[in-house]
Structure formats: structure tokens, C-alpha cells
Amino acid sequence: MGNLAASLKNVGKKEDKRYEEDPDNAWNCCSWCEYLLIVILSTILLVGVLILTLFWVMFYRGGFAWSESPAHQFNLHPILMVAGFITLSGFSILIYRLCRCMKHIYVKLIHMFFHAVAIPCVALGFLSVFDSHNALQKPSFYSLHSWLGFVTMGMFVLQFVIGFFSFLVMLCCENKTYSCRAAMVPVHASLGLANFWLAVATAVTGLIEKERETAKDETLSSENRLIEHYITSAIGITLVLIGIIVTFAVRRSNAPASAKVYVTERI
Amino acid sequence: MGNLAASLKNVGKKEDKRYEEDPDNAWNCCSWCEYLLIVILSTILLVGVLILTLFWVMFYRGGFAWSESPAHQFNLHPILMVAGFITLSGFSILIYRLCRCMKHIYVKLIHMFFHAVAIPCVALGFLSVFDSHNALQKPSFYSLHSWLGFVTMGMFVLQFVIGFFSFLVMLCCENKTYSCRAAMVPVHASLGLANFWLAVATAVTGLIEKERETAKDETLSSENRLIEHYITSAIGITLVLIGIIVTFAVRRSNAPASAKVYVTERI
Known part of the structure; x- marks a missing residue:
């Protein structure tokens, strides 16, 4: 009967409940193990892919340069794109969903900060690939990789602008914009995940092009070609x-899964 | 007060409520427009990609054959993989989430049927690519595409077996397996979505390899090479x-987003 009374109280106080912990949403040992496993594994993979790309570019593609050497200028492209679209965006997404130890507004700001750094x-x-292609007189915007890259960049900018206005600027009139922000949450989340996978798909097409x-x-x-093949495949x-x-x-x-949850728990 | 009484009743009758419509979850005109748009657009795209691949293979890759012509036997690979991993799996996922007009067990069976046909x-x-590569003495399991393909197939089989046992076989003791099935829902759903994107990433890597x-x-x-480039890019x-x-x-x-939802609504 205590639960029912609490439930009744919750229905009346839906708005106040937003940032509070859901008492039904208690984690057991298994949930914590999964949580830790995801945090550790994703950190290793997100940092690992950056190190692997850096290793490949430094030791097998001759390192970096800017416009003085267009072939080496190109090398900035994979490392910066992996850093921006995969490592930083990946951490940003994971931090938003996994960080449970601070106020939600700080989590939002960190989420935005990581995307802003990206x-x-x-x-x-x-710029590096555009300049390098121009200098080497290679055609730009020709391959599937470049087209996918365009869609990815466009969606990234769109998501950033929508997210910034919907979930930060609109907070200035918190109550009036509540339903609008609430409606944007699943759109922003699903398009964000789609954009992340789009970045993954674009990156693997780029790797295949380079490998070919x-x-x-x-x-x-x-021997070197075989090693490079294995490195690019490992990155993929x-x-x-x-x-x-x-x-x-x-x-x-x-x-x-048997607990009731508030969809509005985290907006 | 009527709402509160209904809410109270719902808490007590959580089990009975599972397959019923949530009265708070009323759709407005905008939701219906979005729903129709998604249904129409996804049908066009899912059927379109199959037709486009068929067109490419029939008119630019010389059509199909089995072991009598290994080069043409290979052509079965893109069309069958797109049919299985993209069109059928895509419809299966969308039908499960979008079909609202029949009993949930039938939706589950249709979901399984589409995956089973895949x-x-x-x-x-x-088999077609394996045979074709053997006959043409090309190396198998060498490229990133083939490795990604392996992961995709492995995850597909795993998902099918887990889904079949968790959500169909376990129904024989419906009450005893309830919490187990409920716990499997988000795992099956998230891995299913990841597997679908994995299939997309694998397909685009294959397209790039062929295009190169x-x-x-x-x-x-x-001229033909340019047209093929545009067709494969359009498929991608x-x-x-x-x-x-x-x-x-x-x-x-x-x-x-302001409504309370039962996570257990659809298991």
C-alpha cells in the first residue's frame, strides 16, 4: 500500500520528480558489473582506435605535414576525423548516458563541450583532405566515402545546433519550453546514434579506399602492404x-524492465 | 481524480495491462503524419535498394549464374546479402516496432518469419562468394569486408537463437520466465539495431571494394565505369x-514524453 501511496504522490508531482532518482530503479550487482565493463571496454576501444590510427599514419604513411607536402597533409585527415567523429563524439554520447554522479545540467554541458571540441x-x-586533393589534382567529392562524409558532417552540424538551442538555450524559459524539449529528446537521441553509425560507416569506407x-x-x-592491410582492418x-x-x-x-519509469526522467 | 484512480488500478493490474493500449499514449495528428512518412519512406528505400542492386548486377555486372560461371556466381552475393541483411531484416525490425493493428504474438511471429526468410x-x-572465390582462386576471408561480414553473420545467428528462445520458446511458462524475458528485451533490441548498422557498414565496404x-x-x-560508380554510390x-x-x-x-510508460508494455 506504501508503494501505491508513493505512486499517487508521484503522479501529482510529476514535474518535481524530473531530476530525482527513481527509487524503483535500484541497481543490482549485475547492473554495476555491466556498467563497469561498458565504461572500461569503451574507453579502451575509443582511445585504442585513435592510437592505432596514429600508429598507422606515423609509421606506415610517413607522418604529418601541412601544405608543404600534400601527401603527408592527407594523413591529418584520418586521425582528425577519427578523433572528432569517433573518439570525442563516442565519449560525449557515453558520458551523457552513463554519468550518474553529477547534476544533469553539468552532464549536458560536458556532452556539448566534447562535441564542440570535435x-x-x-x-x-x-580542410586537410580538400587541400591535399587540390594540390595533388585528385578529384574531390567523387567517391562514396566523400558523399557519406558530407551527410555525416551535415547531420553533425544539424544535431549540434538543434541540441544547443533545444536543450541549453531553451532552458531560459524552463517551464514554457518543457513540452518542446521533451519532444526533442528522442529525436536528438535517435539521430545522434544514427549519426555515430554513419561516421563509423564513412570511416570504414575511407579505410577500404586507402587500403585498395x-x-x-x-x-x-x-610485407609492408600486408602489415598495412592488417592495421587498417584492425582499425575497421x-x-x-x-x-x-x-x-x-x-x-x-x-x-x-518490470519497473515504471518516467520518460521525462532526463531531459 | 479519475486519472489517479485509473493510475492506482493500473499499478495493481500491471500484469494484465501488458498488451493493452495505454490511454495516456494518445497519438495526435503530427504523430500519425510522422508514422505514415516513416512507413512510406522506409518501404520505398528498402525495396528501392534491392531494385537498384538488381539493376546494377543485371545490366552492368552481366547477370547471374551458379558454379558454371564463377564471375557471374559472385553477382548473387550482393543481391542476396542486400535482400537478407537489409530489406528483409529492415522490414522485420520496422514491422515489430510499427505494427499496431494486431495481437503482439502475431507481430513477434512475423518478425521471426522475416528474419527466418533472411x-x-x-x-x-x-556460399556464392565462397564458391566463386575458390573457383577464381581469389583469397577468401582476407579483406575488412569479409571480416565485418563474419561478425555480422555471427551476431545475426546469435540474435536469432536468443530471440527465438527468449521470446517464443520461453512463452511456454509465461509467468515463470517473465522477468528473464523482460531483461532480454533491451539487450535484443540494442544488439539488433547494432547488427543492422553493422550490415550497412559491411555492405558499403563491399560496394567500395567492388567499385575500386x-x-x-x-x-x-x-563511360560505363562512371555510370557504375554512380550506381554503387547511390546504393551506398x-x-x-x-x-x-x-x-x-x-x-x-x-x-x-510527459506520459508515464510501462517498460513492460511490449515484451
């Missing part, structure tokens, strides 16, 4: 594993 | 759009 990475990554180019490069020894597999773990981490509700 | 497509698609091969093929006219873009629309369709709750 913007210069992506912009520089785009390397495979035909007669100036490299066959890691990217896909990151996609799986992020989808799993953000999709799975931590509430026991 | 299995022979995938198996034949795998075609671009180097001196036996084709440059369509695949990614399908990924976005499916993520959007299954992620977005149709309940107004």
Missing part, C-alpha cells in the same frame, strides 16, 4: 566494435 | 539512409 577536429580534417590504393602501390614491399574492426558497444550502452535502460 | 538468403549469398576493382578494369569503357547512400530511418523509427517513443 568541431575544429572535423573542420581541420576536412596501398595494395596497388608498387613502391611498397609486399575496432570502429565497428565501438559502434556496437555505444549502441548497447545507450539503448539499454538500466531500470529493471 | 537466413537462406544470407547462407546462399555466403571496376575503376581499374581496363575492359570497361570510361540508400543503405545509409535506410540505417538512419530505421534507427529513427525504432528509437523514437510514440508516447508523449
